[in-house]
Amino acid sequence: MRVLKTTLHSNVSSPFLAEAIACLQAVKLGISLGLRSVTIRGDSKTVIKKCQSAERDKSIIGAIISDIKSYSLLFHEVSFQFIQKSENYQAHIITKEALANEDERYLVRNESIYNEGVTEEEWSRNSD
Numbered sequence: 001m002r003v004l005k006t007t008l009h010s011n012v013s014s015p016f017l018a019e020a021i022a023c024l025q026a027v028k029l030g031i032s033l034g035l036r037s038v039t040i041r042g043d044s045k046t047v048i049k050k051c052q053s054a055e056r057d058k059s060i061i062g063a064i065i066s067d068i069k070s071y072s073l074l075f076h077e078v079s080f081q082f083i084q085k086s087e088n089y090q091a092h093i094i095t096k097e098a099l100a101n102e103d104e105r106y107l108v109r110n111e112s113i114y115n116e117g118v119t120e121e122e123w124s125r126n127s128d
Contacts, residue, residue, distance in 0.1 A: 003084075004041070004080050012122055014061075016047075017048075017060065017064075019042060019044035019047045020047050020050075020064040020093065021064060023040060023042055023048075023051060023064075023068055023080075024067055025045050026038075026040045027068050027072055029119075030078075031071060031074055035075070036075060036076040036077070037075060037076055037077040038075055038077075038078050039079045039080075039081055040078070040081070041081045041082075041083045041091065042081075042082065042083065043082070043087070044082075044087040045082050047065075048080045048081065048082040048099070049081040051065060051068050051069070053081050067119075
């Protein structure tokens with residue numbers, strides 16, 4: 001299953017902070033869907049490395065990273081994977097559309113292989 005979720009946040013001071021919040025939201029979504037095993041993929045190498053690290057993070061996003069690690073304990077298995085921005089373009093397209101339309105949603109695909117050419121219409125829409 002592949003899931004993309006858009007959530008609007010105001011007063012986010014940097015893209016770095018936005019990436020950390022997105023990672024936290026992904027973990028929370030996995031929990032709310034009742035998943036036991038998740039792979040969180042993101043194109044912020046710094047955020048992914050911080051989530052993978054056993055050390056306490058002291059950066060500006062340290063509290064968010066701490067929350068990510070705490071919530072991650074609720075899964076049987078969790079992994080954080082860095083992907084290139086070019087591999088994550090579907091998420092960026094949907095994010096831009098959500099910002100333009102000022103809406104929140106999550107999209108689900110029930111297949112094990114991610115098809116990068118899939119349009120948003122081919123995803124099933126779910127409202128929160």
